[in-house]
């Protein structure tokens with residue numbers, strides 16, 4: 001992989017993290033609004049994008065033979081499960097909208113700090129960027 005491609009991969013990961021934050025905010029507004037259809041729509045949008053993002057990271061890690069690929073992938077699986085249980089456990093309670101979304105943001109930020117940043121650091125070093 002050429003260094004400009006590696007840079008594009010890092011940029012894409014960061015852009016997608018921003019998009020995930022936007023989807024969480026839209027989910028928060030839907031839960032707060034209390035309409036079941038809107039919650040379902042935003043919930044689906046959030047999880048589809050999250051899975052797409054995780055698949056992208058997985059493909060990238062496999063492509064570059066990242067040494068920590070399996071632990072990173074299993075963290076993605078755990079994250080989806082935990083986000084599902086937080087959302088589905090209380091998404092019918094509009095008063096909990098902010099706290100639900102803060103919890104999800106917290107889990108995702110912890111993942112980014114502990115797994116995505118080390119991956120990006122590895123890419124920068126390996127491809128001299």
Ligand SMILES: [Fe+2]
Nearest residue numbers: 057072115116
């Ligand atoms: Fe990740």
Ligand SMILES: [Fe+2]
Nearest residue numbers: 013053057116
């Ligand atoms: Fe990520």
